[in-house]
Amino acid sequence: MAGTPVQVTGTVLTTRRVDAYHALTVVAPGVAERFRPGHFVSVAVGGPRTSMVTRRALSIHDVKPDYGGTVELVFTAKGPGTSWLAERRARDTLDLVGPLGRPFPLPRDPASCVLVGAEYGAAALFPLADALMERGCRIDFALGAASADRVFGAMRARRMAETTTLTTEDGSLGLRGSVTDVLSSVIADTRADVIYACGPMETLRAVTAVAIEFDIPVQVAVEESMACGIGVCMTCVLPVIGDDGVTRMVRACVEGPVFRGERVRFEDVGTIPFDALGAPGGGARNVG
Numbered sequence: 001m002a003g004t005p006v007q008v009t010g011t012v013l014t015t016r017r018v019d020a021y022h023a024l025t026v027v028a029p030g031v032a033e034r035f036r037p038g039h040f041v042s043v044a045v046g047g048p049r050t051s052m053v054t055r056r057a058l059s060i061h062d063v064k065p066d067y068g069g070t071v072e073l074v075f076t077a078k079g080p081g082t083s084w085l086a087e088r089r090a091r092d093t094l095d096l097v098g099p100l101g102r103p104f105p106l107p108r109d110p111a112s113c114v115l116v117g118a119e120y121g122a123a124a125l126f127p128l129a130d131a132l133m134e135r136g137c138r139i140d141f142a143l144g145a146a147s148a149d150r151v152f153g154a155m156r157a158r159r160m161a162e163t164t165t166l167t168t169e170d171g172s173l174g175l176r177g178s179v180t181d182v183l184s185s186v187i188a189d190t191r192a193d194v195i196y197a198c199g200p201m202e203t204l205r206a207v208t209a210v211a212i213e214f215d216i217p218v219q220v221a222v223e224e225s226m227a228c229g230i231g232v233c234m235t236c237v238l239p240v241i242g243d244d245g246v247t248r249m250v251r252a253c254v255e256g257p258v259f260r261g262e263r264v265r266f267e268d269v270g271t272i273p274f275d276a277l278g279a280p281g282g283g284a285r286n287v288g
Helices: 029-034 080-086 119-134 154-160 183-190 201-214
Strands: 006-018 021-027 040-043 056-064 070-075 093-100 112-118 138-145 163-168 194-198 218-221 237-241 247-251 258-260
Touching: 006 029, 006 070, 021 080, 021 093, 029 070, 029 093, 040 070, 056 080, 056 093, 056 119, 070 080, 070 119, 112 119, 112 183, 112 201, 119 138, 119 154, 119 194, 138 154, 138 183, 154 163, 163 183, 183 201, 194 201, 201 218
Parallel strands: 112 138, 112 194, 138 163, 194 218
Antiparallel strands: 006 021, 006 093, 021 070, 040 056, 040 093, 056 070, 218 258, 237 247
């Protein structure tokens, strides 16, 4: 049953602002009991008579057993769909499908884990941190954003982790710069065995480059536009190298969103590389 998605009509339990972001706690028993860290949900937006036919993919920040199972979704209002979600209030209902995607793989044995989050992408790292700690792993956070109000989860990270390093591009919280600027020192100081990362694609690309430099594994949860969340619409494809060394265009919503960082061809995201399986010889096209 774990991981098998269900469609539910969930009742909004609470709404809150988390600095620049919005958080909705939704009663969704079938989703909550099947959830594993790294899973996401797709949410219908606009109401039953809307012209917004595509769903919105949202990370799950927290799961609790209350009311048969609740999930907390964190997002930023940046378009008509997420703006509509931001206007939901307690006792409103939402159509959710989940849990979706491939979750984070967990180490078999206790390990030193660095969790890197940028912007609200960091929300997905907290259930992962809980699962890693249950396995006896050491947790260290590196969280960053453009400004203090966009750094997600700093206080919770400090309560959970051995160390928490914060960065902002404007210097309003923690160290000035990007989260990847401090990653090398965090890895060295913590003697990290593995990195887990969530955030914009450029951040994931830079995190992966650092992990390769230190020769440690890195798991990344990619942020690609997902219209359906179930592998049908093909809006979220990106080039990933398989175990056989062959590049394939894979669906982030089904084969991901979690990938081994070194397998993702970040420099070719948004194109079909000429050497990808089935590519039309030479011509790369934009798939956005």
